[in-house]
Amino acid sequence: MTKLNRVVTKLPIVEVKHLNSGARLAEEVYTGLGGVLFSKGTLLYEREIEFLEAFMIKQVHVEGTGAGNGPEQAEAPMEEQAKAMDKLNPVKPTIQESFEKAVSSLKNLMIRVQGGNNIPVMEVREVVAPIITEFLRQPQVLLALPRFARMDSYAYEHAIAVGIISALIAKWIKVPEKEWMQVALAGTLLDIGKTRIDPRILHKPGKLTEDEFEEMKKHTVYGYQIIKASHGLSEGVALAALQHHEREDGSGYPLGLPGSKLHLYSKIVAVADVYHAMCSDRAYQKALSPYVVVEQLVQDSFGKLDPTIVRKFVDGITQFAIGTIVELSDGTIGKIVFTDRNHPTRPMVETGGKIVNLVDARHLSIIRVLEHM
Template sequence: MPIIDVKQLTNGAKLAEDVHTVLGGLLFPKGTAIFEKELEILHAFMVQEVDVEDEALPQLEKKEAGGRGEERAAPRMKPAKDRLEFQQQFDKAISAFKNMMTKVQGGLSIPVMEVREVIAPMVQQVQEQPTILLALRKVSNVDSYAYEHSIAVGLISFMIAKWMKIPEKEWMQIALAGTLLDIGKTKIDRRILLKPGKLTPAEFEEMKKHTVYGYQLIKASPGLNEGVALAALQHHEREDGSGYPLGLQGNKLHLYSKIVAVADMYHAMCSDRVYQKAQSPYLVAEHLLNDSFGKLDPTIVYTFVNGITQFAMGTLVELSDGTLGKIVFTDRRHPTRPMVETNDRIVNLAEARHLSVIKVIEN
């Protein structure tokens, strides 16, 4: 039984021996036929050689004659230093954004260039390390949450725009649309904004006006395009017309507002708030995929979920049974159900449907 380089495997080649990970977990049993998906998993686990059955040899020799395939570059892991630098920038951004919004609340116009300068350094880091979006810090303080949420939605919106291949010249405008989505709340009575309990019908009607106030503030600010203003106005509208303030359906909504709506819902559900406990990013992503059709644009949701999960290899997570493990492979067909390696086994969440990722651990 020949032992061959994984890069030389051909479709349909069968394993002559079990393949294990470096920690001893069974990756593929003897007799498994290797196709594109299996090959991708072997690369992900950095398996370099495998035993194959003899009948694979003729095809192997043909492939050798044609030259070797290109090696796949493994995604760069996210070092602790990068995360610390990002968190420090994030904290500064929250403080700076809070000061800016206080000025707007006092009657000044939106300081657009200052907002750009606050988010620009973080945008660069998130482009290099998209998995940062899986571990944005959760804040339970109501006052701080509002500013953190704005910054986070701006960063997420930027990455969605990039993943959707929207023209690059629009990326920063979309980031600003996300960051300024709730700017209209500067015109809402703080007693309503900070109320710990459920709003009365009258209070909720007043709260909904933040979308209109935001549109008006942005329209009056140079340096922001119409899409940014419409994102503030429409980010609570839904594809089926069930949202507010105008009850518009999806074909009447601006693309920026659709992007910001996805980013807004994702970060809100991942965060601790007075009336809601934070959920795992993977559970939230699964909710968006499974339950949001008719509410959010499905193409944008799918693009976003694939974007934040495809580079998660090496991320430490906790499963719903209390097991700790490391994400070692993500199948694009099941982006919220990765393969997780623990000390003694590999759990394929696409098959183990009773389990889920309940926590992303910042290791």
């Protein structure tokens, strides 16, 4: 067969009811609602064929003839999972190492700011740019981001994470690409004003007194002043530091501004800030599952956070969930097989040979993200 003939050869279409175990998908399979049920290259065994039938998929494009290679492939799904993990494992340490390197570098730079120097903007950009680029290229790793953190350097990890999340939100809400780095810097530097807060207040393990909390709230103003004094940062970055604790209904601080008066960057970093904080282990709070957090964000967005940005963020962070291994609140482990765009935080999870639809099983929730396949 010539190269030309190979190019124009049509992919075989096989009736789902006639599929042989071990057939490999040649194209993605979509549900009637437009969500991806199975990705290209998925091997189809009894369980996968049951999913196709459950979603009333009649035909699929497969490689070859759609035939499996016989009984000896009965264990292939486990082998395929192992291969997938082998491919994934080199990726995760690399991006985690990049994250940890960025955290360490930022920590060293911030020590200089604590000493009274202006922000070394170009050096911060050099720290932030590579990790932002990696996450823009591999946004599916975002669900695993909270697992990268260690509580002993939370402030710097939080800064890098908020910068990453803010850049992704900027992309998802279609902020011009030339502004993505400024949005990322806005997220990374949103708490820079805390370098001017008394360490005894900043690191107090217990609840702050009313006077201490009033002093803590000044970090927003200090941050604005520090950023304004540093060259290479836009007004939006400074306003994000000032306004990231303001809320849509005017209930935030330091000025009690309503949403109509807030800069777009501040609305973006506010969502990123709340999300990562709730997903992280801290001295006074146990980390919550990303799925629990995004549900909370949706509930709290009206009146507090910009609902349009929250919705775009939730859609963005859940669009890569197919194949993610998760733990449910009843202790069972399962794999996400379908995410309904109308209920992105309540996907269908395959566990124990059955499908649990979290839209219907309201008593259950995803309490932990374990791996992405």
